[in-house]
Amino acid sequence: MATQQTSAAARVLVAPSVILLFLWMIVPLAMTLYFSSLRYSLLDAENIGFVGFQNYAAFLSDPDFLSALVNTLVLVGSVLVISVGGGILVALLMDQPVFGQNALRLMVIAPFFVMPTVSALVWKNLLMNPDSGLFAWIARSLGMEPVVWFTNHPMMSVVIVVSWEWLPFASLILLTALQSLDEEQKEAAQLDGAGALPYFFYIVLPHIARAITVVILIETIFLLSVFAEIYVTTGGGPGVATTNIPFLVYKEALLNFDVGAASAGGIVAVILANIVAIFLMRIVGRNLEG
Amino acid sequence: MAMKQSPAKRVGVTVAAWLVAFLIFFPILWTFLTSFKSELDAIAMPPKFLFFNWTLENYAEVQERSNYLKYAFNSIVLSVGANFVGLLIAVPAAWAMAFAPGKRTKDLLMWMLSTKMMPAVGVLVPIYLLFRDLGLLDSLWGIGFVLMLLNLPIIIWMLYTYFKEIPVDILEAARMDGASLLNEILYVLTPMAVPGIASTMLLAIILSWNEAFWTLNLATSNAAPLTAFIASYSAPEGFFWAKLSAASTLAIAPILVLGWFSQKQLVRGLTFGAVK
Numbered sequence: 001m002a003t004q005q006t007s008a009a010a011r012v013l014v015a016p017s018v019i020l021l022f023l024w025m026i027v028p029l030a031m032t033l034y035f036s037s038l039r040y041s042l043l044d045a046e047n048i049g050f051v052g053f054q055n056y057a058a059f060l061s062d063p064d065f066l067s068a069l070v071n072t073l074v075l076v077g078s079v080l081v082i083s084v085g086g087g088i089l090v091a092l093l094m095d096q097p098v099f100g101q102n103a104l105r106l107m108v109i110a111p112f113f114v115m116p117t118v119s120a121l122v123w124k125n126l127l128m129n130p131d132s133g134l135f136a137w138i139a140r141s142l143g144m145e146p147v148v149w150f151t152n153h154p155m156m157s158v159v160i161v162v163s164w165e166w167l168p169f170a171s172l173i174l175l176t177a178l179q180s181l182d183e184e185q186k187e188a189a190q191l192d193g194a195g196a197l198p199y200f201f202y203i204v205l206p207h208i209a210r211a212i213t214v215v216i217l218i219e220t221i222f223l224l225s226v227f228a229e230i231y232v233t234t235g236g237g238p239g240v241a242t243t244n245i246p247f248l249v250y251k252e253a254l255l256n257f258d259v260g261a262a263s264a265g266g267i268v269a270v271i272l273a274n275i276v277a278i279f280l281m282r283i284v285g286r287n288l289e290g
Numbered sequence: 291m292a293m294k295q296s297p298a299k300r301v302g303v304t305v306a307a308w309l310v311a312f313l314i315f316f317p318i319l320w321t322f323l324t325s326f327k328s329e330l331d332a333i334a335m336p337p338k339f340l341f342f343n344w345t346l347e348n349y350a351e352v353q354e355r356s357n358y359l360k361y362a363f364n365s366i367v368l369s370v371g372a373n374f375v376g377l378l379i380a381v382p383a384a385w386a387m388a389f390a391p392g393k394r395t396k397d398l399l400m401w402m403l404s405t406k407m408m409p410a411v412g413v414l415v416p417i418y419l420l421f422r423d424l425g426l427l428d429s430l431w432g433i434g435f436v437l438m439l440l441n442l443p444i445i446i447w448m449l450y451t452y453f454k455e456i457p458v459d460i461l462e463a464a465r466m467d468g469a470s471l472l473n474e475i476l477y478v479l480t481p482m483a484v485p486g487i488a489s490t491m492l493l494a495i496i497l498s499w500n501e502a503f504w505t506l507n508l509a510t511s512n513a514a515p516l517t518a519f520i521a522s523y524s525a526p527e528g529f530f531w532a533k534l535s536a537a538s539t540l541a542i543a544p545i546l547v548l549g550w551f552s553q554k555q556l557v558r559g560l561t562f563g564a565v566k
Contacts, residue, residue, distance in 0.1 A: 009471050010386035014398065017383040017446060024439040025405045031416035090310060098304040106550050107315035113549030114318065115500040117520040118538040122321050125531055132333035134320065141336075167314065173565050176557045211565045218560060225409045228502035228517065232524035246503075249411040253418065254507065262415050270412035277407035285400055 029270070035263035042257035055264035064240050064248060065265070072244040072272075075159060076223040080216060082163040087170025087215065092204075094171065095178045105175075112168040116228035123161045124150060124233045154234050154241045161229055166222075170215045177211035178204070210283070217280035224273050245269050318542070325349070325535035332532040348536035355533075358540055361519035365541075367430055368505075368515055369498035372438040373491055376445050381487070384449035385475055389458055399450065402443040410503045421508060430513045436504050441494045448493065448559045452486025453479070489555035492548055499545045516541040 039051045059065055094104060111119065127134050128149040136146035149157040181204065189199050227246045230236055236243035236251065243251070249269060253262035323339070324332050331342040352358050387395050417436070418427075426432030456479065464478040480487070502517040509518055520541055523534045549556075557565055 006390040006471075007392055010390035010392065013382035013386040016379050017402070017442060018398070020379065020439060021402055021405050021442060025408060028413035028416040028420075029408070031420075032413055035415055090314075093303070093307045093310055096303045096307060098300075098307045100308070104307055104311040105553070107311040109549070109553050109556075110315055110318055110546060112556075113496060113500070113546045114542050115517050115520065115545075116502045117506075117517050117524075118321075118542055119317075121520060121523055121534060122317055122538055125534060126320055126324060127317060132335055134337055137335060137337055164314075164317065169560070172553065173557055173561060177565055214561050214565055221407055225411065225503065227410075228506060228521070231506060232521050246409065246411045249414065250507070253415050259415055259419070266409075266412040266415060269409045273407055273409045273412075277404060280407070281400055281404060284403060285396075 032263045032266050032270075035259050036267050038260050038263075040259040042259060051260070055260040056268075059261055059264040059268065064243065065245075065268075067240050068243050068245050068248040071155065071240075071242060072224065074155060075162065075226060075244055076220055078159045079163045079166055079223055080219060082159070083166040083170045083219065084212060084215060086163075086167050087174050088208075088212075090167065090171040091174035091178050091208075092200075094175050105172075109168045109172050111164055112166075112172070114165070116165065117232050119165050120161050120229040120233045123164070124157070128157060128160075150234055151238065154238060158226075158229060158234065158242050161233070162223065162226055165229075166219055169219065173215050174208055174211055177208040181207050213283060214280075217276060217283065220276045221273060221280065224269070224276065245272070318546075321535045321538050323535075324532055325539045327532050327535075329530070329532045332535070348532045349540070352533055352537045352540065356519060356522065356537070358519065358537065361514060361516050362540070364430065364509075364513055365499055365515035365517075368434050368437055368513075369495045371430075372434040372498055373441055373445070373494040375434075376438045376442050376494065377487070377491060380442060380445040380449055381480070382475065384446050384453050385479060387446075388450050388453035388456075389461060399447065402446055406440075406443045414507065417504075418507065427508060428510045428513045433505060433508050433513055433515075436508065437498045437501060440501065440504070441497055444497070444559060445490055445494055448490040448555070449483070449486065451558065452483055452490070455486075456482050489552055490559065492552040493555055493559040496545055496549055496552065 036055050037050060037052060039047070039049045039054070041047075090108060094101070094108065098104065125133070128147075130136050130146045130148040130151075133146075135149070139146045147153065149160075185203060189203055194203070225246050226244060227250065230242050230244065230247050231250075234242040236247045240248075245265065246269065249262050249265040252258045252265055256262075325348055326344045326346070327338065327342050328345055328347075331338050334342075387399060421427045421432050424432070426435075460482070461474055461478055464474050469478065499515075500517070502521075505515050505517045506521060509515065520537060523530065523537060
């Protein structure tokens, strides 16, 4: 029971966190909104003026924006399909009573702890280099031409790297969900002589459906802001082939020094992320009540 | 599907599981092996898997040429320091929300979570300009502050879910005995919550260690952590794979070990308790 005294104390104790997060969220966001209505270039800082929605009009009608939006959606969509689809398979496999289960788990989860700059550079050079990368050697051994990954298939290459980073996350969460499937249900299905496929679709899948949703939403939030992997491998290119929205905003801000345009882009990114966030919050919120 | 399996099927499943796990882990293993090769062996065709002249010279060179220790020091200071400060702010908040909840507590928790949803590019410009004007660009204080704020909602959430599992009666008993609020938190709650606090810190440190948006954009040299150190290897200079591998191994090894210890908490922390 919270007495009056403790609830007063509670308010004081929560206050620092609330104030800090409020400042962190609201102040910069308000500044971004404000900047997005200005003609403001760091190269020409004398000449600042109000331009209304012109930055949005320019940003949204820029062909680079459209391609960045498409790239963002392709990146998020492909990685989701690969990591969640693959994650279900890996989780099912890890859930089996196999020899050395713990060691297997450690191996599978490991890529998640690798920093993005390392994963991207290791994949780009050691594995996907068309001359002396490991994949080139495998291709040649099979009598095929090595694929020139980052030049000819830049987006696919980025998707592969990012999928490798997120497959472990999906696998681990889905495995956790699978393990909470109770033994009785398993035994009942077994006694009824359910085949593997019906068992999967009628018992396993419904059981892990919520975990799958959570994985999709959380991954989407992170995947909408993929940055470092692109920064160290393709630099958004060739051309704008791998420029997603975060990278486009970064280019406007720190390479073109166009504060106004970058801010408008930032606000567009915020709106996109919020659409996803609303769904995630609803699920987590429901959980909080239980 | 753990049904009765014939021995043959069991062997098959075991082999498949090991194969899949090995493939997923392979890039890390390959990096580790390459870090002990000479640059010539690193690009040899066909690749040399185990039979090459093992050497430690890459590690020596990485330290000499790019001053690994400086970056490692920054990474440690940033990830441990920022999250320790975060913890000091979060413990009281989580106590309040877990043990003295009001009508708005749930909304407050959801709002804190929502700050995590904001994409970094949405505030890149103002933060960059503010930091420039305040002289915080490339400073450990500035970047540490950002990293602390990034993790604060996760820390509060994780602590909250752990605190909720501690019976409130024990805290009330302490209160009856006349313990002050500070003593209650310090001497009654904290010792009981040590496992939860430890795993929260572990996850938070891992997240900060690998954070690669703000660290790349706000740090250039003095305050740059390992993420930026590795990024400096993105411009190739001649043969550099063995050195890249050595640098990568040094950058991920400590956190990989921590990560393996905290994998159970990872699920809870990253799903905000939605999957346990």
